[in-house]
Amino acid sequence: MAFESFGEFLQMGGYGFYVWLSFFLSFLVIAGVALDAALGRRRLQRQSQTLQRRKRRLAKRQQSPVKESTR
Amino acid sequence: MWRWLHPYAKPEATYRLVDKLLPWFAAFTVVSLAVGMIWGLAYAPADYQQGDSYRIIYIHVPSAIFSMAAYFAMAVMGAIALIWQIKTAEWAIPAIAPVGAAMTVVALLTGAIWGKPMWGTWWVWDARLTSELILLFLYVGVMALYYAFDDVRTGAKAASILAIVGVVNLPIIHYSVEWWNTLHQGATITKFERPSIATSMLWPLLVSLLGFKLLTISLVMMRFKNELLRHELHRPWAQKELSADKELSDGV
Numbered sequence: 001m002a003f004e005s006f007g008e009f010l011q012m013g014g015y016g017f018y019v020w021l022s023f024f025l026s027f028l029v030i031a032g033v034a035l036d037a038a039l040g041r042r043r044l045q046r047q048s049q050t051l052q053r054r055k056r057r058l059a060k061r062q063q064s065p066v067k068e069s070t071r
Numbered sequence: 072m073w074r075w076l077h078p079y080a081k082p083e084a085t086y087r088l089v090d091k092l093l094p095w096f097a098a099f100t101v102v103s104l105a106v107g108m109i110w111g112l113a114y115a116p117a118d119y120q121q122g123d124s125y126r127i128i129y130i131h132v133p134s135a136i137f138s139m140a141a142y143f144a145m146a147v148m149g150a151i152a153l154i155w156q157i158k159t160a161e162w163a164i165p166a167i168a169p170v171g172a173a174m175t176v177v178a179l180l181t182g183a184i185w186g187k188p189m190w191g192t193w194w195v196w197d198a199r200l201t202s203e204l205i206l207l208f209l210y211v212g213v214m215a216l217y218y219a220f221d222d223v224r225t226g227a228k229a230a231s232i233l234a235i236v237g238v239v240n241l242p243i244i245h246y247s248v249e250w251w252n253t254l255h256q257g258a259t260i261t262k263f264e265r266p267s268i269a270t271s272m273l274w275p276l277l278v279s280l281l282g283f284k285l286l287t288i289s290l291v292m293m294r295f296k297n298e299l300l301r302h303e304l305h306r307p308w309a310q311k312e313l314s315a316d317k318e319l320s321d322g323v
Contacts, residue, residue, distance in 0.1 A: 002116050002123075009113060013123035015188055022127045022184040023108075026134065026177045030286065033173045037293035041316070044300050048313040051304065 080157050083308045086299045093292045100285040107279030115272045127185040129276060132259060133283035135178035138206060139241050141171030141287055145213065146238045149231030161227035162302060164234065165217050166295035170287055172210035179203060190254055198247035199255035202240060209237040 003009040012019040078084045111129030118125040145167040151160040182200065183193040194200065213230045220226035248257050259276070260266045266273055303309040 001114060003113065012126065013117060015122060015124035018124055018184050018188050019112075019126050022130065022181040023112075025180050025184070026130045029173050029177050029180070030290075033170055033290050034293065036169070037290065037297060040294070040297040041300070041313075044297060044304065045313045045316055048300075048304055048310050052310060052314075 080159060082159055082299045082303050083306075085159050086296060086303075086308075086312070089292050089296055089299075093289065093296070096285055096289045096292060100282060100289050103278055103285060104282035107275055107282045110275035111279060115275050116269070118272075121189060124185065124188050125272075127181050128259070128272075129279045130283075131178060131181040131185060132276065133280045134174045134181065135203065136280065137283050137287045138171055138174035138178050138203070139244060140284075141167055141174060141291070142206060142209070142234075143238065143241060144291075145171060146234045149234040152227060153231050153235075158224075158302070159299070161224065161231070162298040163291075163295060164213065164227060164230050166298050167291050168210050168214045168217070168230075170290040170294065172207060172214070173290075174283075174287060175203065175207040175210060179207065186254075195254050197253045197255060198251035199244065199253050202244040202247050205240055206237075206244060209233070209240060213237070 010016055010020075107129060112126055115126070117123050145164055148160045148163040148167065151157055152164070179200075182203075186195075187193050213234050216233055217226045217230035220229065247253060248255050257267070259268050260273075268276065300309045300313060
């Protein structure tokens with residue numbers, strides 16, 4: 001261990017602000033990329049569901065064209 | 072070898088492979104990053120000149136190295152896309168570019184924050200800093216070009232060409248600290264010489280490098296999986312794969 005106490009660890013020999021700021025910002029940027037990828041998958045999921053619903057609707061319409069036209 | 076490699080031009084086979092590998096890469100990313108960061112922050116000794124501020128090196132150097140490595144990988148994908156017209160290689164470009172750009176941003180940010188206490192300034196227009204900033208612009212340019220065309224494949228071709236041309240910037244970044252008289256310090260680790268850093272500081276740096284390498288690969292894999300699904304959304308395998316994620320399908 002390079003530090004005597006937790007307080008000293010946080011102070012980083014007087015450079016605490018710079019060290020922790022750089023670690024914090026780096027974490028933020030990287031977490032943002034990971035989150036974007038995870039949300040991207042959810043967006044695709046939604047798109048896929050819309051696509052499948054539309055396909056089902058079209059199939060139904062072809063089965064009973066009369067009922068559909070009276071609506 | 073080609074016979075073995077060829078099925079991976081098929082998106083579904085590629086997806087299955089990436090899907091199988093990703094959990095392992097992610098797990099090892101978490102472990103190696105945790106070990107590297109804790110070792111570097113708490114256990115490595117303070118520098119005799121820079122004190123504890125030097126601990127920024129444990130993110131600065133790895134992110135800078137993999138910002139360049141990711142760019143090279145992207146350019147290789149661009150070359151494969153142009154020469155062999157392999158679609159999966161085209162889709163790798165938008166998977167890699169944002170991750171590489173993020174690494175570049177991290178390298179620039181941590182560099183600036185390290186520069187303030189050591190050099191007395193956040194930024195100088197010095198060869199190393201400027202060429203790394205150009206790398207960021209290249210990433211942004213590749214992404215912009217990729218999405219700038221109505222026809223996705225035309226965009227991929229244009230982006231590939233820019234990616235390949237931009238490779239010329241990589242040796243400029245690497246040798247900038249030797250070619251020009253810069254404020255930036257020289258290389259800490261080189262392939263051919265003994266590292267200019269004490270062993271007690273070097274080991275946590277090597278672990279962090281491994282961590283960032285795995286992190287970069289994992290993030291690219293996550294994005295690449297999305298790209299594969301996006302382009303194959305009308306195919307049954309992709310729909311099946313997406314409907315297997317339960318959490319959302321109940322809500323809608």
